[in-house]
Amino acid sequence: MAKRFHIEPFDEGTLVKLELLKLYVRSWLHVFISAQKVFWKDIFIYDFFSGAGMDSKGKPGSPLVILNELRVHCPTIVQKGLNVRLLFNEPQSDVFDNLKSNISDFFVECRTKSEFNCCKNCSTDDNCPFTVKFSQKEFNPFFSEIYPHMAKKPDLPRFMFLDQFGIKQITEDIFQKLTSLKRTDFLFFISSSFVRRFSELEEFRQYLKVEKEDFDESRPEHCHRVILNYYKRMVQNPEYYLAPFSIRKVANIYGLIFGSNNPRGMEKFLDAAWTIDKNTGEANFNIDNDKIISGELSLFPEDNKIKKIDLFERNLLQWLTDEERTNEDIYFFTLSNGMRKTHATDILKKNVSSLKITTTDKIRKGYFYLGYKPDKHLKIKKNE
Template sequence: MPIRDIFDKPFDDGTIVKLEIFQKYFEEWLPVFVMSRNPKPIQVFDLFAGSGYDQNHVPGSPIRTLEVIAKHRRILAQKKKQVFVFLNDADSQKIEQLRINIEQKVKDLSIQSMVVTQFSARDFRDSVLNDHTKELKSGNNLIFIDQNGFKEVNEQLFQFLMSLDTTDFIFFVSSSYVHRFPDEPEVRRHHPRFDFDKIKNTSWKKVHNVVCDEFRRYVPSNVKRYWIIPFSIMKPDMVNIYGLIAVTKHPLGADKFLNAAWKENALNGNANFDIEEEEKKKQGDFFKPRTLTKIESFQLMLQELILKRNIKNNSDAYYLTLDEGHIGKHANEKIMEMKRDKLITFDSPSSLVNYKKVEKEKRIIEYKLVKK
């Protein structure tokens, strides 16, 4: 029987959303590295790991990590690969409970041959900046920072993580707290370069997006291509907003995170609530024309850019899609509609706005305007 964490409460709905996003992302992320020829070890760093379950035996991130590994057992066995899972929590009692829970789960799932676990009870920063630097510099890494990211992920840490190759990281931020106390020295001191007036003046619903944007200041100038993607989560109290921020330098990392996010919420792909007030927009107002939804606005923008020749091919369309926080399906729908409406023509039955065609196969097709 897994041991219960006597210190923890049941996870609330917002926590479940957070864990689902992590799990869905890992589910998309893992097969990329299992199938890749890249020989570096596949590593997951869950550095605020907790004890494994909440009070009601709902699985936390480390148990979910094992469940995803088990789901991909066939390809892991076929490619003879293992996943190295580093589990850390500052609380040594939690780590002892976690060790027992993980050993049991590994047995239950029969994944002993495909997972290697390592436990530590260290402060997060020591764990990253001292204990695991060697592994971090030599692996394909997914790092989950599930606590207090505003305090822990300061400029130095953000830049260290960004300097790592083939590394994606996700961190948690209590954005409402920053919104409520932007002038507190205790808040400001973690990020002296942030524009706290901007954070202060934003609407409470959008605060996590604005906090996320502030982290862009930390991107080193030599990093040319990167994505920093927010996902806002409203707590069940309907007052507090927190969220995840995903950081990646690889288009496939962004692509996979956005897929997970749009799976979580097909309305906006970046919150567990109606952050853009789309339901209202859909209904419209009797006297006013209906305003566009987030997907429709993106599709209209894409159409205009294609007609202006700013977007000339599927590669341009793919990168616009990622940069605007959308998925290939949204772009494809519009481009196919433009083809049906005889606004453009191209040499393929579909728009090829996806990673496989653009980056892997380098199959670039031009969208030509139809002369009227």
């Protein structure tokens, strides 16, 4: 199956994965390239499992998804003098040849279309305002080779896409390294159903040590959440952010895990995920078996709610009843529950009459200023 990946059209699940990559890369590039003030001149994107660049029908795979998002920024990259560096890695030689040829076609198209003034000057790939490097290596030894260089400059903005086949590549050691880089965001793919099925096999346990008891056998569709918790337990830093996105392909569940040291990174990822899945923000299927999604309306109104949103509402209100919280606390609480700021704001607005809000700042009625290091400071407590 692995070998056929690029000589067949991408399946629905793969298209969802690539859509999420596209939306996240779009906001990530916006933060590091379009921001008014330039904090970092050097920006890195790594696609460690590049594949051929497209499927058999010419649909963009991860390398072209990234390039298409980047090309719109060419004028800004030139104007701001940024060094944007891309790395595409693909060890299988025939796939690697296709990758190089597809990316070379991308540059020819850029030059001939000349949509952006700066591309007119790019008479060769070398004149392009960003650089592309290729490598043809096995991920694990390759990452170990380049990691010490990255660790010397952990503050540089990096985005890594790790689209492995199966489960073997994001070991505990690799995961610790990824999370230790301060300004690195990553998105990796994993075959979660396979972990659920084979977690007890010794051969499997050399890569991942997920316990069989961690899985709820009555809920196989939740297996990617279990994988997320497995990686969460490895993180020492309480201010590190991880989020899942489950992808069903026929009978199997796969998934993406997003990681970032930055709450704003998490916020952007959740925005992308909720754009794709408007019900739970974390799957391309009805992950909580919500009746309202499958169109089975109940006579009891409480059953006609999306469970995840309803649970968040109850938890948030209880948590605000327990203690007074700041608007920044509420923001973190919202992110750690995999929800968007708008979810929390809507709940606060709905319950405003039972909230005690104190602030010395001048605030607009109905605004809660949820965010990281907000410029207005509120304290909010819910009456019993």
